[in-house]
Amino acid sequence: MTELPVLYSFRRCPYAIRARMAIAASGIKVSLREILLKDKPRALLEVSPKATVPVLVLPDGEVIEESLDVMRWALNTHDPLGWLTEAAFDSHWIETCDGEFKYWLDRYKYTDRFSEHPAALYRKNAENFLAEVEATLSNSQWLAGSSAGAVDVALLPFIRQFAGVEPTWWVDAPYPRTREWLNAWLNSALFTKIMAKYPRWEPSQLCQTFPSEAPNPQTH
Ligand SMILES: N[C@@H](CCC(=O)N[C@@H](CS)C(=O)NCC(=O)O)C(=O)O
Known part of the structure; x- marks a missing residue:
């Protein structure tokens, strides 16, 4: 199995929401690590000392630590909904x-x-x-x-x-x-999908794929 990019995220964070929307729209799968802002995991601080979410870590080690850059990366990789319009990042x-x-x-x-x-x-x-x-x-x-x-x-x-x-x-x-x-x-179905709840990530945990393949993600 190929290694997935790792996304550090916080469900309600507006910056993380925009990043998850672009990732889900692109069809790319990532391994999601849901964090608590008041108790950030050491693994996040090590890859991104500025410690804001979202942070995306690519399999080659590249770290993308701004939400707009995560969006750009996802949509430049694959943009089936045509979101990269001329005014895309106006x-x-x-x-x-x-x-x-x-x-x-x-x-x-x-x-x-x-x-x-x-x-x-x-x-x-x-x-x-x-x-x-x-x-x-x-x-x-x-x-x-x-x-x-x-x-x-x-x-x-x-x-x-x-x-x-x-x-x-x-x-x-x-x-x-x-x-x-x-x-x-x-x-929209896309928004429902990206708001699915993930338990807080623990280092011992197995990869949790985002977007989830579960037919009815828990959203509340
Ligand atoms: N410019 C950053 C801002 C990200 C940001 O500020 N995220 C908030 C959560 S909504 C955060 O991680 N704050 C750090 C903290 O509360 O410790 C981006 O676009 O990714």
Whole structure:
């Protein structure tokens, strides 16, 4: 049996979600190591001292330790869904998402840690980005254009987090196209597959293949 790449992941991490989406879309199999951020395994720290997830270790020892690079690697290897469109890694969308939007999202999500301002202010600031997403999706089905692309996938986990902070507010928020776009992703078979639960990895454990071949992955 050929050796699989090893993916260190944390199920709910938005960066790991985008990486798992690209890996699953590519059809590549990896050996998944589910970690706890507050108790990272030594094997991860040894290959990647910066110790963020996702980290992908290829069979030749190459270490890919940025989520966008994992996406690029997977889709450059195999891209059956055609996600590598021209706007695939459009720097404007990704920079704003990972930069300004994430900054306000963290404050909106963890208001107890950022109690100097009310949640509504953080939400308002994060909404600048959503308004831009909404305007684009009002003219085009996907951010990448007429078909879904890597930029949609890269942003999806962060917009999911935003929507999850106040679900009752989100349902009536003035972003109907973004809601539709998000729901399409969340209801997709691919998303269900990549959110399957894996037990925490222990060094003594046998390889756990991702995506799982189980017909009904446990998702809750
Ligand atoms: N720029 C990195 C960011 C990854 C990142 O920050 N992941 C978080 C989890 S969502 C993490 O591992 N944080 C380290 C920690 O909490 O100790 C990427 O795109 O892969």
